[in-house]
Amino acid sequence: MADAAVSFVVEKLGNLIVREAINFRGVRGEVEWLKRELETMQCFLEDADEKSSKGDDERIKIWVRDMGDLAFEIEAIIDTLLDFHLRRQQKKEQGRTGFMERFIFIFDELVWRRKVHVDVEGIKAKLYDLFERRERYGIANKVETHGTTSQYRRSQDMIPKLPQLSDEIYIVGFGDEKKKIVQELVDINNTNRSVISIVGMGGRGKTTLAKSIYNDHEVRRSFNIFAWVIISQEYTIHEILKRIASEVSATPTIQGLSVAISEKLEKFKYLIVLDDVWEVDVWDQLQRVFPDVNNGSRVIITTRMFNVAKIADPTAQPHTLRALNEEESLELFLRKAFPTQDIGTYCPINLVEYAYRLVQRCRGLPLALVVLGGLVSTKPITNDAWQKVVEQIKWQFEVVGERWLELLAVSYYDLPYYLKLCFFYFGCFGKVMDIPAKTLIRLWSGEGVLPMRNGKTMEEIGMDCLEELAQRCLIQVTKSKYDDSVKYCQIHDLLRDLCIREAKERRFLEFYKDETVYATMSNAARHLIIFKHIEALNFSNSNLQGLFYGDHDPLTFKVLKGQLSRFKLLRVVYLNILDISEFPSEIKSLIHLRYLELHADNLEEVPSWIGYLHNLQTFIIRSKVLEMIHDSLWRIESLRHVDIPTSSSAAVPNMGNAVPKNLQTLKGLTAGSWIGNMLPNITNLSKLNICEISDDHANALSSALPKLGRLASLSMDGDEIPSDNIIKAFSNQSCLKKLSLYGKLNRKRLPHNDEFPQQLVSLSLIYSELEHDPMETLEKLPCLKHLELGDDSYGGKQMICSKAGFPQLLFLSIRCCDELEKWEIEEMAMPRLKSLQLCYCPKLMVIPEGLKHVPLDQLVLKHMPDNWYKIDDWYEMQHVPMPKISIES
CATH class of the missing domain: 3.40.50.300 (P-loop containing nucleotide triphosphate hydrolases)
Known part of the structure; x- marks a missing residue:
């Protein structure tokens, strides 16, 4: 693992030399020396990391950990170089050109150069010590070692794409x-x-x-x-x-x-x-x-x-629950090892013996079998590949005892370095949490842990990483999005224990609870997690990269006051509940910040200095009273994701000439002249949410939306929505998959189905006030899987789902259609529908006979006429579960 940490830092050093160090007279030599030494050290690390993972020698494990620490110390020096460079740029932008300002700056630069020189000398001493210890402990040179892990891992580049994840529940043995x-x-x-x-x-x-x-x-x-x-x-x-x-x-x-x-x-x-x-x-x-x-x-x-x-x-x-026997264990293991195949016939005969040997190591524990099966599912189907996994695990159980964490750790040890870092982030969230996939991916991107891959965005790479962790059964997908990608995920508490153990050992994270706990903590941790309300924070690691707070009680800013400005290398600030009314001014010194999320109900204003955060990628604010967001936010070139509360005054952007062209997500914005002036230029947008739309914006939308060729999700609400302009804008595009319109449409019937975006997967129409049956148009959309008609979306008395209509529909929700009296479902309509929700349709007295042909798994009823709750009326629908009635006030 440590060699990959060094690789990561070497790449960053190379980029610094090319892009930045030329501006730093007097330190370029030190930077280049660091890069050369790290490249040399890479030759010795991989075999040591493999030995460390196997636990052959505690001294080797300590040596590898120290090397990883040193790599991050060097990274801190790099960030310090960038910090100074950015501060100098800021001072130039502020026009500080007077004699005293120039004198102070020159003095600061001399002090800074001296500090860099001292830091590099300290790094040299530590490197020489590590070299000496390497010789003493006999850690083999990677160049002289044959058949190492790296050679095996390079062979994995030939593995075909991972199979699509499934949420099917397998019950084996019970x-x-x-x-x-x-x-x-x-x-x-x-x-x-x-x-x-x-x-x-x-x-x-x-x-x-x-x-x-x-x-x-x-x-x-x-x-x-x-x-x-x-x-x-x-x-x-x-x-x-x-x-x-x-x-x-x-x-x-x-x-x-x-x-x-x-x-x-x-x-x-x-x-x-x-x-x-x-x-x-x-x-x-x-x-x-x-x-x-x-x-x-x-x-x-x-x-x-x-x-x-x-x-x-x-x-x-x-x-x-008992342990599984050998036959049951083998079945569960093979289901995960070959998730898309018939396990009774597919497992090659030459791998059966390896499968039995692996299964025996698990001693009938289902979680261990699932994780181990997920591990081999990512390997080539060859004797050599499976034999290596067997050898990895053989040493684990030569001693007596149920070392379950150690068995689970085999899958962790097999991860490439960047996936180990991705895995560590699950320790930053509480138990039993449904963790949003987009939050994880934005954190990974912000901290630079994702690998670069040609032709893919960081978000696409992050989703690949998340799906690989799920394929390896280290995490569990709990909910998918409209496009079948991961929306929420969880981690089993035993795997979370493993995650936290390894993350702490690598000094990736530490938990802060109170001063008594702090006395035993490692100040070298790069991420600090606060899960309980505290009165004061006293943490001395100035190289802190991430700060998380996730308790249910609001955290007063006095806890952080005087502390935040000390953590100048912070890249992530995630404060779930904060009791503040003013934006913390100390944040403006955190110019390396990539991810900023503040949940503060009483926050009133985002100040002008938000623009100082040149590296900010994700900006999320939750507040009930936010009145103003300064326009300098939109001048941050690195900005990718903005999610702000909807407000008539705060959410009207004035982007000026500096359009944030890297923006991919815009949520919470209020409609205005920017739609025509600026929106057409934000061509990388994939998700857009605009509020207070009216028919006055029809022409601007008609002009802007067709230019957003990457837009996959669009949500708009307002008193009157120009639906024709919005729908026709995407009729010839292939990217838009999700469309949500909340408000009265400016016509009483939907456009013809040929004018609708044919690639739509999810559609929500709320408060639409349609008078003509919308099913006539919507049932012909070939890709539609999720349809929601809610809150006066349709005011007619009759609705018909025709034969062969809705060929792909899986989920249908109809809510608050007050005048609906009759719903006809013809045979072969909605042939794949799994979930139906009906709410507040007081005049829909008769259960459609055609429902008996629909393969429903779930029917949810809320405040429907009494007939819907009478068991006797369900004689033709015995395949449908009894209605699920949700709890409501």
Whole structure:
């Protein structure tokens, strides 16, 4: 790993020499010396890193870690060079040309040169010490070593593209257990509210089994209300209640939420899953929220703690998950090793023996089998490739004991350096979080950990990295986007433990909780994670690159005051909840900042000095009262993603002549003259959200939108939306996949389907006030998978889905169509529809007979006429689960 760290720094040094160092008289020699020495050191590192991963010698592990630290020290020197250069540019821009200013600057430059010289001399001494220790510990020269890991990894360039990820849940070995639990859930003779517990060690498959049961066809037909809540060790009752009542309007007190949930649940038969419960107190505090009205409601608990299960229901026998046997283990392993093949026939006979040897190492632990299967799925299907994996794992289990983290670590050790860094970022987020893929990718891009690949954007490369981590089963995709790319992902808590362990050892991150914890912390960590509210921050590493705060309580800025300006090399600032009304002035000194995200409800203004952040790529602000964003933001050339709250005054950009041509995401902007003047020039946009659109903007949109050839997602809202202009603007383009229009359309019927963008995958029409049946047009769109018609989108009485219409549609939502009385679904319409949501359609009394031909997996009803809830009316739709009725206030 350390050799790749050096490679990364060597490349950065080379770029510095070419682009920047020519401006730094007196230090160019030091910079070139650093580059030469690092290139020499690369020859010795890879074999050492392999030995370090295998744990052959603790001294080697320390040596490799120290080399990685040294590489990052050199990177800090590079950033210091860039820091000085940028500051000098700023002073020139500010017009400080007086005698005193020039004298002070010359003096500062002399001091700075002296500091660089001293720093480089210190690096030299450390390098010489590392050379001497290398000889002492016998770390082989890579040039003299045959068959090294690097040679093997280069062969992976020939591996075909990874198969498309699947969210299918495989249940191997627990089929009988699943049947027992399903029978307990649907037992009509047991009308009491009962608790069913699934117990087992981490990685045993509790959650996977529970998900399979939760989505089971028979279970879905037996309950009306469903809720899945992840508890974990890091929980508050308030947060748990909010998750259970995710569709209940926010209530400030626990008591208010409890009453709202209990009152709604007592009206229906419900199934609640509490996943990963660690403490008995959770059930003690929650059981009063789950009413027992003798209708057969159920609660499922998954836990590692047997006493949690016994206290939740002392009369019931918990379902304790065993280890898989050899046959079951092999099946699960091969499903992951060959995810797109028939595992019964595909595994080559020459690899079967290797498969058995690998499976034996896992000792029946499903998580280990899945991760190991994901690892070999990325390898060539050859004896040599699989033999190398076997050799990697053989040493792990020569000692007695269940070293599960070490087994899981084999997949981590196999990662290329940049993917190891990407993996570390999962430790920066809390447990049980659905982590947005776009956030991860922007962080990776901002910190420069992604490799360069010709013809691909950083966002595309980042998505490739995310999908490879998922293919290796180191992370799990929890939700996909309209284009089937990853939207949210999670990491298993055991893998998160591995991630944090390795990240801490590499001094990538550290957690800051309070002063007592701080006393034992490593000040060398490059990322500081604050998960709990603190009163003060005292952290001395001036080379800090990332600062994260993610607690539920607002952090007052006094905690950071006087601290932020000390971390001049910060690239990432992610502060989830901040109690401020003024933008922190200390941020303006963080000129290396690439990613800035502030959630501060009372923030009123983004000041003019925001333009000092020349390297800023991602700018995200969450505030309820933001009134002004200074125009200097739009003069930052590196800016790629802007996400700001919609406001009539703050979100009207005045970009002037300096159009940020690298912008890819613009969210929260208010319509104005900039649409005609500036928007046509932002040709790299892939996602655009504009508010307060009116018919007055029709001509500007007609002119600007056709020039945005890379736009994939467009969202607009306003009192009156010029729909014809927007739709026709993309009729001949191939990139637009998602379109959302929130507001009254300027005509009463949709354009002809030939005028619609034929490549649309997702379409939302809200408040459209259409008078003519929209299905006539929309059902002919060949790629449409997601359709939402909501809140007075259609005011007619009848709607028809014709034969063979909607050939690709998977999800349909119809909401608040107050006048809709009849819905006809002809045979062979919507042949792939999986999910249907119907809400607030008071006059739609009759269930469409044609629904019996639609292969629904889920039907969600909210506030529909009583007929929709009568079981007797569903005799023709026995293939459909019972309606899922969401909790609402």
